[in-house]
Amino acid sequence: xxxxxxxxxxxxxxxxxxxxxxxxxxxxxxxxxxxxxxxxxxxxxxxxxxxxxxxxxxxxxxxxxxxxxxxxxxxxxxxxxxxxxxxxxxxxxxxxxxxxxxxxxxxxxxxxxxxxxxxxxxxxxxxxxxxxxxxxxxxxxxxxxxxxxxxxxxxxxxxxxxxxxxxxxxxxxxxxxxxxxxxxxxxxxxxxxxxxxxxxxxxxxxxxxxxxxxxxxxxxxxxxxxxxxxxxxxxxxxxxxxxxxxxxxxxxxxxxxxxxxxxxxxxxxxxxxxxxxxxxx
Ligand code: NAP
Numbered sequence: 400x401x402x403x404x405x406x407x408x409x410x411x412x413x414x415x416x417x418x419x420x421x422x423x424x425x426x427x428x429x430x431x432x433x434x435x436x437x438x439x440x441x442x443x444x445x446x447x448x449x450x451x452x453x454x455x456x457x458x459x460x461x462x463x464x465x466x467x468x469x470x471x472x473x474x475x476x477x478x479x480x481x482x483x484x485x486x487x488x489x490x491x492x493x494x495x496x497x498x499x500x501x502x503x504x505x506x507x508x509x510x511x512x513x514x515x516x517x518x519x520x521x522x523x524x525x526x527x528x529x530x531x532x533x534x535x536x537x538x539x540x541x542x543x544x545x546x547x548x549x550x551x552x553x554x555x556x557x558x559x560x561x562x563x564x565x566x567x568x569x570x571x572x573x574x575x576x577x578x579x580x581x582x583x584x585x586x587x588x589x590x591x592x593x594x595x596x597x598x599x600x601x602x603x604x605x606x607x608x609x610x611x612x613x614x615x616x617x618x619x620x621x622x623x624x625x626x627x628x629x630x631x632x633x634x635x636x637x638x639x640x641x642x643x644x645x646x647x648x649x650x651x652x653x654x655x656x657x658x659x660x661x662x663x664x665x666x667x668x669x670x671x672x673x674x675x676x677x678x679x680x
Pocket of ligand 1: 531
């Protein structure tokens, strides 16, 4: 086995990316090994430079380095450039490093896997951190009717909206609200898509919004990798749900294709990810 790709972040120990990426490599009979590379901010430049060596395919990048990695790369794809963050690095034949953002198309592919058509959709996004930025960018580029970002800190929601507005020619209706704003109830009631990108729910208990606002006509997506209290409530209210595992696998599948030029074996990767999550319960 050769180590040719890995995950750069801090922490990385919790990640299930090695499980489903190595399943994809084994599917093709490739000897590559996907490794966890715990990397501090101080060590980031040396870690990225190590990807230039012969035999390396590249890396994934996770918190807290998705933005800091950008100036260390030679070029960016259009999405990474627009979002200002890269979660995938590809070593090209000449040793140059190209940064991609597969979180954005990974999220949109996960919506497509649910049969959700964003064109003309009314969307509510809870949260305004790094993951929200990818979701908001993907949505405003795909013809949605409106996007409301609901976040604890209003300035963060406004900043995400200002950034995505600057990278699209489309003109969706955009609104930023705090979670306790009186308008939230009406806005959520009219939503076709509700996405939770806050970390609220990781503790298995907290809800990022009042569950009675969920209606049966919505698709409710939680970016957390397993069934959260929000998703349990959404099911009780008759809504369709998706947890964050599909987005994780979809962004990984796009990274695998960029590293290898091969078609990602999505069912193999999905099954491996699902099993890894169940084993950790
Ligand atoms: P982040 O940049 O730290 O943003 C966290 C967001 O959660 C912010 O909007 C923050 O609000 C909000 N928040 C945190 N604690 C809160 C609380 N107690 N009450 C209300 N709001 C709170 O994190 P991130 O990278 O965006 O990740 C967010 C979640 O998405 C995590 O659960 C992560 O695991 C998941 N994720 C999933 C995928 C996937 O592929 N499925 C990819 C990336 C991330 P403020 O702005 O007010 O601080």
